[in-house]
Amino acid sequence: MLSKREVFDGVPEEYLSHKERYENAIRNSVVAFSLVRKMQEEGKTSINNYRDVVGGLLGSSVLRDGSPLGLHYIMFMPAILNQANEEQQEKWLPRAWNCSIIGSYAQTELGHGTFIRGLETTATYDAATKQFVLHSPTLTAYKWWPGGLGQTANYCIVVAQLYTKGQCHGIHSFIIQVRDEETHMPLPGIKIGEIGAKLGLNAVNNGFLGFDNYRIPRTNMLMKHAQVLEDGTYVKSRHSKLNYGAMVFVRVVIVFDMVNYLSKAVTIATRFSAVRRQCQLKAGETECQILDYVTQQHKLFVSIAAAHAFRITANKLWLTFNEVNEQLVEGNLQRLPELHALACCLKAVTTADTAACVERCRLACGGHGYMMSSSLPLTYGLVTAACTYEGENTVLLLQTARFLVKTYQQLDSKALTPTVAYLKTAAAERFCVGWSNTTEGIIRGFQVVAMRVIIMSTFNEEVQEMSRTVSPQLKEVLHQLVDLYCTYWALEKLSDLLLYTPISQKEVESLRLRYEETLTNLRPNAVGLVDAFDLRDEMLQSTLGSYDGRVYERLMEEAMKSPLNAEPMLQSTLGSYDGRVYERLMEEAMKSPLNAEPVNYTFHKYLKPFMQGKL
Ligand SMILES: CC/C=C\C/C=C\C/C=C\C/C=C\C/C=C\C/C=C\CC/C=C/C(=O)SCCNC(=O)CCNC(=O)[C@H](O)C(C)(C)COP(=O)(O)OP(=O)(O)OC[C@H]1O[C@@H](n2cnc3c(N)ncnc32)[C@H](O)[C@@H]1OP(=O)(O)O
Numbered sequence: 001m002l003s004k005r006e007v008f009d010g011v012p013e014e015y016l017s018h019k020e021r022y023e024n025a026i027r028n029s030v031v032a033f034s035l036v037r038k039m040q041e042e043g044k045t046s047i048n049n050y051r052d053v054v055g056g057l058l059g060s061s062v063l064r065d066g067s068p069l070g071l072h073y074i075m076f077m078p079a080i081l082n083q084a085n086e087e088q089q090e091k092w093l094p095r096a097w098n099c100s101i102i103g104s105y106a107q108t109e110l111g112h113g114t115f116i117r118g119l120e121t122t123a124t125y126d127a128a129t130k131q132f133v134l135h136s137p138t139l140t141a142y143k144w145w146p147g148g149l150g151q152t153a154n155y156c157i158v159v160a161q162l163y164t165k166g167q168c169h170g171i172h173s174f175i176i177q178v179r180d181e182e183t184h185m186p187l188p189g190i191k192i193g194e195i196g197a198k199l200g201l202n203a204v205n206n207g208f209l210g211f212d213n214y215r216i217p218r219t220n221m222l223m224k225h226a227q228v229l230e231d232g233t234y235v236k237s238r239h240s241k242l243n244y245g246a247m248v249f250v251r252v253v254i255v256f257d258m259v260n261y262l263s264k265a266v267t268i269a270t271r272f273s274a275v276r277r278q279c280q281l282k283a284g285e286t287e288c289q290i291l292d293y294v295t296q297q298h299k300l301f302v303s304i305a306a307a308h309a310f311r312i313t314a315n316k317l318w319l320t321f322n323e324v325n326e327q328l329v330e331g332n333l334q335r336l337p338e339l340h341a342l343a344c345c346l347k348a349v350t351t352a353d354t355a356a357c358v359e360r361c362r363l364a365c366g367g368h369g370y371m372m373s374s375s376l377p378l379t380y381g382l383v384t385a386a387c388t389y390e391g392e393n394t395v396l397l398l399q400t401a402r403f404l405v406k407t408y409q410q411l412d413s414k415a416l417t418p419t420v421a422y423l424k425t426a427a428a429e430r431f432c433v434g435w436s437n438t439t440e441g442i443i444r445g446f447q448v449v450a451m452r453v454i455i456m457s458t459f460n461e462e463v464q465e466m467s468r469t470v471s472p473q474l475k476e477v478l479h480q481l482v483d484l485y486c487t488y489w490a491l492e493k494l495s496d497l498l499l500y501t502p503i504s505q506k507e508v509e510s511l512r513l514r515y516e517e518t519l520t521n522l523r524p525n526a527v528g529l530v531d532a533f534d535l536r537d538e539m540l541q542s543t544l545g546s547y548d549g550r551v552y553e554r555l556m557e558e559a560m561k562s563p564l565n566a567e568p569m570l571q572s573t574l575g576s577y578d579g580r581v582y583e584r585l586m587e588e589a590m591k592s593p594l595n596a597e598p599v600n601y602t603f604h605k606y607l608k609p610f611m612q613g614k615l
């Protein structure tokens with residue numbers, strides 16, 4: 001087994017180039033996953049411990065910044081299990097299990113990540129040839145982000161708008177070969193490469209993928225839930241959201257992942273705090289361990305408690321996930337909305353809390369926490385990504401809110417599912433029950449809070465009609481900024497205000513309404529207000545923040561500068577805005593420090609032997 005922080009020719013991975021990082025990741029991954037495959041062959045893995053084995057590996061020191069093979073295990077295989085019919089599973093699963101094919105999961109596009117009903121990639125059924133034609137009509141339709149897709153995967157699950165007999169039936173999943181299994185070259189009609197350097201997970205080889213009227217057999221549509229018959233007839237799924245199953249699975253798994261990362265970070269910070277001596281509690285005494293300071297305990301101990309709370313929660317969520325999936329197999333969809341809401345809520349809460357806790361652990365270690373060798377910056381990069389991928393946290397919390405408001409509205413007409421049964425009690429008893437400073441009392445208090453917030457949200461949704469105009473006067477706008485700043489911090493520091501001022505409950509409720517009103521009032525001037533900072537593009541140096549708003553073209557231009565994209569030469573239109581795409585590609589390739597080798601040498605040296613079971 002490779003040693004911790006395996007090096008590349010003697011150089012710690014922090015000092016590797018972008019290309020060397022990738023090669024190091026491939027080499028470490030094929031060795032690590034060869035062991036997983038050996039465990040499979042010896043019958044030592046099941047779907048349950050598989051999650052822990054792979055999850056442990058992906059978060060381990062061997063694959064410390066992710067793996068180009070991660071998506072193969074995390075989403076490609078679960079998507080086949082969750083969305084392919086039996087015949088398709090028989091065809092694809094054995095090859096995926098033994099890694100003779102390597103897959104990814106391509107759903108997000110340059111132009112859409114959250115709003116998946118707005119995805120632009122099309123899959124149009126051609127009954128004459130019994131094929132689907134995959135196409136990327138615009139630059140924003142390019143798949144953007146799929147892990148491992150840059151230079152590693154040769155298959156992927158692609159989510160596209162399904163058209164048959166001239167009608168669109170919404171997004172569906174397809175299994176698609178994107179590279180030749182022998183040469184690893186992109187197949188004709190496929191435009192593929194990696195998206196470039198990121199805040200973290202720089203070993204994951206996230207890629208982009210565009211289709212130019214690319215044909216696949218009809219039987220490559222994953223048909224467990226919905227089907228397209230040979231004559232093009234569409235047979236719809238029992239529940240429109242069963243196709244979203246892969247996302248629910250990963251959200252559940254992410255909660256386990258947060259337990260791993262939070263446990264690591266707080267272990268590092270707590271042990272360091274026991275070693276580190278700084279300043280004296282009393283003059284003349286020896287310097288004390290910083291762990292003795294209450295402020296240091298305030299920073300760290302809640303993370304220890306959270307790690308245990310998340311582990312218990314993750315196990316309970318995993319049980320619920322398996323229970324509901326068994327019911328789905330029997331056609332009982334009753335608890336699917338609750339599972340979706342639970343997975344959304346717990347993925348958002350555990351990732352946000354873990355990111356905040358890991359940052360506190362870094363800060364608790366002073367300057368040494370800022371060193372890459374502490375592993376805290378890298379861990380932060382890993383966990384903060386989880387606040388975005390697999391459903392951006394805000395959006396997932398809105399999904400949870402949607403479920404809770406709907407549950408409240410049906411409180412008297414529908415039986416409550418286990419996780420929201422408390423709402424019935426909170427609704428039945430008087431709200432302002434006495435407070436008790438016990439664990440049960442605090443939980444009870446939060447249940448009452450949840451109930452009241454749901455009622456307020458329902459009230460706002462049903463009654464609130466806000467029509468507003470904004471005066472163009474700058475004075476007016478600046479007043480709004482002052483107003484926003486005051487109400488934001490009043491709400492942020494509400495516990496202090498409730499403790500030390502006579503603010504009433506009614507005033508708090510109107511403060512919240514005023515805050516939302518100020519947000520709405522400022523919205524029309526938001527871009528103008530940042531333009532007013534007059535920061536030139538050269539100063540911003542950001543593909544997202546340039547003055548002209550050409551975000552997607554700049555993202556693609558920057559991606560093309562990656563040294564990994566020089567091989568193989570991309571034959572692709574890329575939807576360029578000025579049409580000089582080929583000249584530019586050639587110019588960029590000539591600048592690349594890489595040889596224009598047809599395929600990165602790691603394919604022949606590591607990946608192909610691994611896929612052929614020779615490693
Ligand atoms: C075989 C292998 C076995 C084990 C695996 C091995 C190893 C794994 C172990 C460890 C792995 C280690 C680490 C894993 C950790 C991290 C993962 C690493 C990498 C992650 C890579 C990232 C991948 C991605 O990011 S993929 C792309 C993710 N994208 C999203 O999540 C998009 C988010 N957007 C949405 O989900 C939707 O757009 C939406 C926001 C939900 C809105 O959808 P829509 O507009 O259609 O719906 P409405 O809001 O109108 O609601 C309508 C209705 O539908 C219900 N609904 C919505 N979604 C779902 C769902 N998913 N399930 C069920 N129901 C859903 C919604 O509640 C509404 O219902 P009502 O009408 O009744 O209210």
Ligand SMILES: Cc1cc2nc3c(=O)[nH]c(=O)nc-3n(C[C@H](O)[C@H](O)[C@H](O)COP(=O)(O)OP(=O)(O)OC[C@H]3O[C@@H](n4cnc5c(N)ncnc54)[C@H](O)[C@@H]3O)c2cc1C
Pocket residue numbers: 071105106107108111112113114115144145146147201206385388389390391392394395398
């Ligand atoms: C490290 C990493 C790995 C990834 N891997 C993959 C992968 O393997 N495969 C894949 O398909 N995708 C992958 N993704 C993409 C990821 O799923 C998307 O980035 C994510 O779904 C968010 O979508 P977005 O980027 O379009 O952000 P947006 O949705 O554009 O979010 C931008 C802002 O808009 C806000 N917003 C958006 N919609 C609403 C709304 N309805 N209400 C209120 N606010 C809203 C959000 O809260 C956010 O503040 C990855 C992303 C990252 C960072």
